[in-house]
Amino acid sequence: MFKFSERINNLRKEIVNKEFEAIFITNEYNRRYLSGFSGSSGFLLISQNEALLFTDFRYIEQATLEAPGFEISLIENPKTWLIDQINKLDLNSIGFESDNVTVDFLEKLKKQFSDKNSKINLHPTIGITSKLREIKSEEEILLLKKAIQISDEAFNSVSETISVGDSEEDIAWRFEKLVRELGGEAISFDTIVASGPNGARPHHKAGKSLIKEGDTIVFDCGARYQGYCSDLTRTIVVGNPDKFSKKIYETVLAAQETAFALLESGISGSDCDSLARNIINESGYSKNFGHSLGHGVGLEVHELPGVGPRSKNIISENMVFTIEPGIYIEGWGGVRIEDIVMLNKGKLEILSNAKKERY
């Protein structure tokens, strides 16, 4: 279904003028993206002419089924498996993913090479494949939409059931069960249900706290479908929101809608973050929004493009990413609202469709 040969060709174009002849892929998401192999252990070596996948005996059969575009190679001898293949391919230099390879693993590779008197050069690289993953294909967008639909539906159902006295972790578990029953492989990250003051911590996990009348609840959740992740946040109020809650909520919503309004203009991630953030700053909460406005989603819940203060790249066609402003107030709680969006033929498309309160 995915066009793996196209992906590999795109990668080859990226490395053709680099100082190495082949790239060694160790990151599991990049491995899956380039090869289709979804097992938890394996390596790719891709040159202009060859595409090899290395794995151990546990995954040989699965790799053969999932990655037909690759020559599958069994890792038998831990001291020679890579150098033997490199020698066959007559390579002099390979790039490796330096933000994934550990210091120790690199030493072991170097030892393989020196034991065989090889003069291979190893070049650190960062982000070559993850940059390719930034723009989604039609097939990927379909899977993302399905993941989003699952978490939207699960959230809509669960939000109807939340009552005073429920524990955060019970609510999170109800969400997770629904995700699975609706066909999701798993939740895409540990569900956040942060009630009352817990909401002040953006990454509070669902815990034993019980829901109280009047609590705001930050509910941040996602589903995974065929490897692709969704990410959704809604803030709900149990009972009637007071004036203060309404004000904070409306401010966050206005920040999100500002971002939405700007996205069609060919804006950079950092400008989008800054203009949405201004809405929050002007309301007097400049110190209460301590994270980026958004991030890409795909095989990982957090991937490119960045949509934050340091994201210089222009948001463009078929990037899929979140817009999620928030305000967090120590002792009181928090509000965050997060939707997944994309640019589709120049128009903003909001892919998330979960219920959203308006006061």
Place this chain on the structure above:
Amino acid sequence: MFKFSERINNLRKEIVNKEFEAIFITNEYNRRYLSGFSGSSGFLLISQNEALLFTDFRYIEQATLEAPGFEISLIENPKTWLIDQINKLDLNSIGFESDNVTVDFLEKLKKQFSDKNSKINLHPTIGITSKLREIKSEEEILLLKKAIQISDEAFNSVSETISVGDSEEDIAWRFEKLVRELGGEAISFDTIVASGPNGARPHHKAGKSLIKEGDTIVFDCGARYQGYCSDLTRTIVVGNPDKFSKKIYETVLAAQETAFALLESGISGSDCDSLARNIINESGYSKNFGHSLGHGVGLEVHELPGVGPRSKNIISENMVFTIEPGIYIEGWGGVRIEDIVMLNKGKLEILSNAKKERY
């Protein structure tokens, strides 16, 4: 509840004669073991006199609550956060976990140091904390027993419900739901339900295959309780096992019982593996048992001690580990039987208590 100061002192004893004055901990399990902090992002720096925990704004509150023995330090400036503290502590050399730190992260640390003209030495280390984790404390054993009890009970219930026509993934999901309902935080790894020929792949995930009459099913599962993991495998037959299935099953069981019988004798992991493996080899299946006999369990599903061909260490008191021989036959399927055991005052204690067939 845990004696963190004892753990830190044990670590200090390990490093007192090393070529570095402090150790920088990046591995999440080691971080939790030494500090109690269970968040997903943070670092420890432990010298003979100081114990620091670094984390970002998301986890400051949680770290302060969970790791009272540590001075909590907020990571604000990505370019100076570590060197500023190191300079305060007047350190000249630190060890780092080279099997966890990526090449890129090490470069970033070195850059921090060189930007401030620091002459700090960075020494790669491997396995110092994981070696400490090998022997479990009383409190850890209680948590492990609870995790084991949860997966035993969930397995016992689910195994009663397996019928012809069920899919592997449905069975796995029933197990997972029970683990959660019984108080487990999560399953400790993706449940393996490998029916019929799928059982030939030791790490087959539960998939869409439907259970057929006469199938052997390798069911490998675990629960996590307060961070501690269980790991259990049973092989069951749907309907009546044929003579061949019985023979394979009895061979694997005999290999396991051989290991049990030897463990009290103060044996090394490799000798235990080899003597149990002999039972399988003598039955003519030497090529059909392609993994180690066992492995330690604790905060990680796979940790020290190793119980395999290369494990020279003696199995000793309060190590908690699996014994899991298997036979895998391409086209037919597999049998694996796995229990968690420990030596308690010199006696073998089998901690797993799930139903086990005997023919």
